[in-house]
Amino acid sequence: MARNTRVQADHNAPPVTQILAEFVAGHPSRGWSDAVDREAHRTFLNWLGCAVGAAHHEAVEAALAAVRVLQPSAQATVAGRAEKVDIASAALLNGISSHTFDFDDTHLKTIIHPAGPVASALLALAEHTGASGRQVIDALVIGIDVACRMGNTIYPDHYDRGWHITGTTGMLGAAAGCARLLGLDADRTRMALGIAASQPIGLREQFGTMTKPFHPGGAARAGLMAALMAQHGFTASPRALEAPRGFAQVVSPKTSWNEVTDELGERFEISFNSYKPFACGIVIHPSIDACVQLRQQGVRAEDVERLELRVHSLVLELTGKKEPADGLQGKFSVYHGCAAGLIFGKATEDEYADDIVNRADMVALRRKVVATVDDGIDEASADVTAVLADGRRVHVFVEHAIGSLQRPMSDADLEAKFGGMSDAILGADRTRRLLDACWGLGDAADVRALAALARPA
Amino acid sequence: MARNTRVQADHNAPPVTQILAEFVAGHPSRGWSDAVDREAHRTFLNWLGCAVGAAHHEAVEAALAAVRVLQPSAQATVAGRAEKVDIASAALLNGISSHTFDFDDTHLKTIIHPAGPVASALLALAEHTGASGRQVIDALVIGIDVACRMGNTIYPDHYDRGWHITGTTGMLGAAAGCARLLGLDADRTRMALGIAASQPIGLREQFGTMTKPFHPGGAARAGLMAALMAQHGFTASPRALEAPRGFAQVVSPKTSWNEVTDELGERFEISFNSYKPFACGIVIHPSIDACVQLRQQGVRAEDVERLELRVHSLVLELTGKKEPADGLQGKFSVYHGCAAGLIFGKATEDEYADDIVNRADMVALRRKVVATVDDGIDEASADVTAVLADGRRVHVFVEHAIGSLQRPMSDADLEAKFGGMSDAILGADRTRRLLDACWGLGDAADVRALAALARPA
Numbered sequence: 081m082a083r084n085t086r087v088q089a090d091h092n093a094p095p096v097t098q099i100l101a102e103f104v105a106g107h108p109s110r111g112w113s114d115a116v117d118r119e120a121h122r123t124f125l126n127w128l129g130c131a132v133g134a135a136h137h138e139a140v141e142a143a144l145a146a147v148r149v150l151q152p153s154a155q156a157t158v159a160g161r162a163e164k165v166d167i168a169s170a171a172l173l174n175g176i177s178s179h180t181f182d183f184d185d186t187h188l189k190t191i192i193h194p195a196g197p198v199a200s201a202l203l204a205l206a207e208h209t210g211a212s213g214r215q216v217i218d219a220l221v222i223g224i225d226v227a228c229r230m231g232n233t234i235y236p237d238h239y240d241r242g243w244h245i246t247g248t249t250g251m252l253g254a255a256a257g258c259a260r261l262l263g264l265d266a267d268r269t270r271m272a273l274g275i276a277a278s279q280p281i282g283l284r285e286q287f288g289t290m291t292k293p294f295h296p297g298g299a300a301r302a303g304l305m306a307a308l309m310a311q312h313g314f315t316a317s318p319r320a321l322e323a324p325r326g327f328a329q330v331v332s333p334k335t336s337w338n339e340v341t342d343e344l345g346e347r348f349e350i351s352f353n354s355y356k357p358f359a360c361g362i363v364i365h366p367s368i369d370a371c372v373q374l375r376q377q378g379v380r381a382e383d384v385e386r387l388e389l390r391v392h393s394l395v396l397e398l399t400g401k402k403e404p405a406d407g408l409q410g411k412f413s414v415y416h417g418c419a420a421g422l423i424f425g426k427a428t429e430d431e432y433a434d435d436i437v438n439r440a441d442m443v444a445l446r447r448k449v450v451a452t453v454d455d456g457i458d459e460a461s462a463d464v465t466a467v468l469a470d471g472r473r474v475h476v477f478v479e480h481a482i483g484s485l486q487r488p489m490s491d492a493d494l495e496a497k498f499g500g501m502s503d504a505i506l507g508a509d510r511t512r513r514l515l516d517a518c519w520g521l522g523d524a525a526d527v528r529a530l531a532a533l534a535r536p537a
Numbered sequence: 538m539a540r541n542t543r544v545q546a547d548h549n550a551p552p553v554t555q556i557l558a559e560f561v562a563g564h565p566s567r568g569w570s571d572a573v574d575r576e577a578h579r580t581f582l583n584w585l586g587c588a589v590g591a592a593h594h595e596a597v598e599a600a601l602a603a604v605r606v607l608q609p610s611a612q613a614t615v616a617g618r619a620e621k622v623d624i625a626s627a628a629l630l631n632g633i634s635s636h637t638f639d640f641d642d643t644h645l646k647t648i649i650h651p652a653g654p655v656a657s658a659l660l661a662l663a664e665h666t667g668a669s670g671r672q673v674i675d676a677l678v679i680g681i682d683v684a685c686r687m688g689n690t691i692y693p694d695h696y697d698r699g700w701h702i703t704g705t706t707g708m709l710g711a712a713a714g715c716a717r718l719l720g721l722d723a724d725r726t727r728m729a730l731g732i733a734a735s736q737p738i739g740l741r742e743q744f745g746t747m748t749k750p751f752h753p754g755g756a757a758r759a760g761l762m763a764a765l766m767a768q769h770g771f772t773a774s775p776r777a778l779e780a781p782r783g784f785a786q787v788v789s790p791k792t793s794w795n796e797v798t799d800e801l802g803e804r805f806e807i808s809f810n811s812y813k814p815f816a817c818g819i820v821i822h823p824s825i826d827a828c829v830q831l832r833q834q835g836v837r838a839e840d841v842e843r844l845e846l847r848v849h850s851l852v853l854e855l856t857g858k859k860e861p862a863d864g865l866q867g868k869f870s871v872y873h874g875c876a877a878g879l880i881f882g883k884a885t886e887d888e889y890a891d892d893i894v895n896r897a898d899m900v901a902l903r904r905k906v907v908a909t910v911d912d913g914i915d916e917a918s919a920d921v922t923a924v925l926a927d928g929r930r931v932h933v934f935v936e937h938a939i940g941s942l943q944r945p946m947s948d949a950d951l952e953a954k955f956g957g958m959s960d961a962i963l964g965a966d967r968t969r970r971l972l973d974a975c976w977g978l979g980d981a982a983d984v985r986a987l988a989a990l991a992r993p994a
Contacts, residue, residue, distance in 0.1 A: 138770065139771065141769075142766060142769045142770040142771040143766055143769075143771060145769035145770075146762060146766040146768070146769050146771065149624070149665075149765050150609070150610065150612070150624060150625050150626075151610035151612065151623060152607070152609075152610070152623070153607065153608035153609070153610070155607070155608065166607040166608060166609070167606070168607050169607075208606075242781070242782035242783075242786065244735075247735070274743070274748060275748050275751065277740060277742075278738055278739050278740050278743055278748055278751065278752060278755070279736070279738050279755060281735055281736050282735050283735050283774075283777065283782060283784060283787055284782040285734075285776065285777055285780040285782040285783040285784075285787075286735055286773055286774050286777065288774075289772045289773050289774050290771050290772040290773070291731060291732050291772065291773040291774065294732065294735065294771070295735060298735070298759075302755075308603035308606050309599060309600055309603040311603070312598075312599045312600075312602035312603050313595065313598075313599040313602075314596065314599040314600060314603065314747050314751070315596075315746045315747040315748065316743055316747070316748040317740075317742045317743050317745075317746050317748065319742065320740065320742055320743065320748075323742040324699070325740060325741040325742040326699075326740060326742040327740060327742075329699065330698055330700060330740055330742075
């Protein structure tokens, strides 16, 4: 029974657990450019809007009902709701709600949604410890850096194997951020990363179910608890990330260690974060954008005989659901996305309501979408031609969709998106104050004022 | 960027999530032989003794300190301690403590330690719901069956990849057991298994640190919460176990589905559970047993010039630590195990105390152990020859160690082992009453009486 299936075990990996621990514990506060700091605020604001928006979704209700069985203490805010729960459960619930609409943020190099696991853990912990806003922003930049650098290390092979990378690197980001927020030294931070390393959460098979948003929520909770346990002396392998039987080598055949070490503390992965204008998987965005542009050019759904869509194979692999049965499945249907773009000129959460997905004109239009794989087209692009009943052909090619790094959402776009989710729950006035609190977070003496605004009055 | 690293994806796997869900929800109470029911009681008793024994270990103290930050409600017992915590935290803590001494149980086909994740979740939940002892025993048999059958499906390739299989199948066993205890129907049970499937917990790199016992604890908590979430309507993929991007295919290149389906409901994996006579990894046991036998034959440590040990390669791969620095590392040292067997004639937790591991005579003797790999010797066997200073050679070959299925511990052995851990914590009288409560669990109207006995008076 001689057995060793990982023939390519790497016994000479650099000590990345230690390297990251020293970075997390030692990098100076606000040790980056104003642009990075601004991106941290945009990341936080965008995450919070999503969490508020889904606060009463059935996924959050179900998870909260389970948490209530634990009779949690009222320690921390569940965004958009009146009740407080213990900090670990708050991390879980905010992680679930912020990802429920698939409307959060995306680190485009890895398609990690980094704020869900990291910010959810940080707000809960900071509210309990009374941390300053600066501490939260610092921990957010650093936590996201750890999650995304580990993601860069193992992407795409890890994702291809079937892991949902947001939850399988997010626990490391959450642990790093919480360790930073707690002021752990490098040794204890290393233990926090190690405890978290044993808990990758997420399978791609869950896409289209509530367990997809559970992944960032579970990762937030796991990372927060890992940091608390390390703070109190719990131990893990000091080489938990890089050892032959450690995290990276177990979950991925690819381990590009330089992704951890290159320009660490100089280049920050949050700079590559983007925010979704459409409430669905990022690979659908160019197609929706193209259909929105067709609509702007006067194309009307009732005149369309056929929508010819040419996209990279990954688009159909991830979002090729031809007949989505409900809103959650609609998130994984480029066909529904195209129909929403053309009929509504947008694809916010409202356009993913179950009754919209099943509306006759939407069903009819999505069946007119003829999708063709063309790997000469980049994943970030889409080529759409509307063939009209009168024989006319209207063509749009989108190289980079709105919301991409090349065409980022403005701060005003982000505020409008936030309001679209928050106004109905917190009211327009409270939403405005909450937005101001987000923009001013780095200067806030105590994050609790912001947390209080995230609860209905 | 056409990418598909799992070329052998199996799109025709049987619906094992559904099959197991129907088994968990529908198999009749006590639908097995008296021998199986007896084994369930032995499994529970042995698990509880281990949990009581490690109740004040530094790993449990550290984890409990982190849990206390959450200000948990007093819902459920932490075995061996006065305080109660919320049920999810109780599952976590009892899972940690019961595996801390590496003294618990072993499903020998997969080296899963099944009671840690399953019983820890069940006792916590049952204490809260007021379940009967029969419900707990039923859920234990069924939960262990699910964990071990999924383990059989992916072992050994999954383990070889670097996963600690106890925590990476244990969450399924805990979810199954808790779903059964909650009386969920097959559909909700399927969701519970699905939510749990996204949360495999455990890397072999953690062996020798507190995060190893964290694995069954984390799995217990994950499974319990998965069942509670499913009860309240949380959804997951109905094919989360078998789909190409579901649990089994993502975490293992091997997926022998027949291990789930063959004789399901007729053959019970708990029948193949065993209990450790020595407080360390199972692969060391034949070597320790051989050294205990050498001692019984009159060999004295001070007369030994060399201990020639011949074992399967896996023994040194898992437990080849030549110079353990403390008790935890000693658990992964066949050298220390041999020294303990010869010097003390036993290897309980006492012989893994830090000061014993570093005692001069122990250090000297373990350095005289010369280990040789011989894959002609089974993993379950060991061949030891003591070469004495006067030139004599004393040889012992152990085919099956004490504690194996071939040489099982008697009920009296189990009681003695339990007492060795519990007497000092609960007192001999309370320990006796707790043992009686364990043997009578299947007939107990309410599990709370047993739980109360597991707390110090």
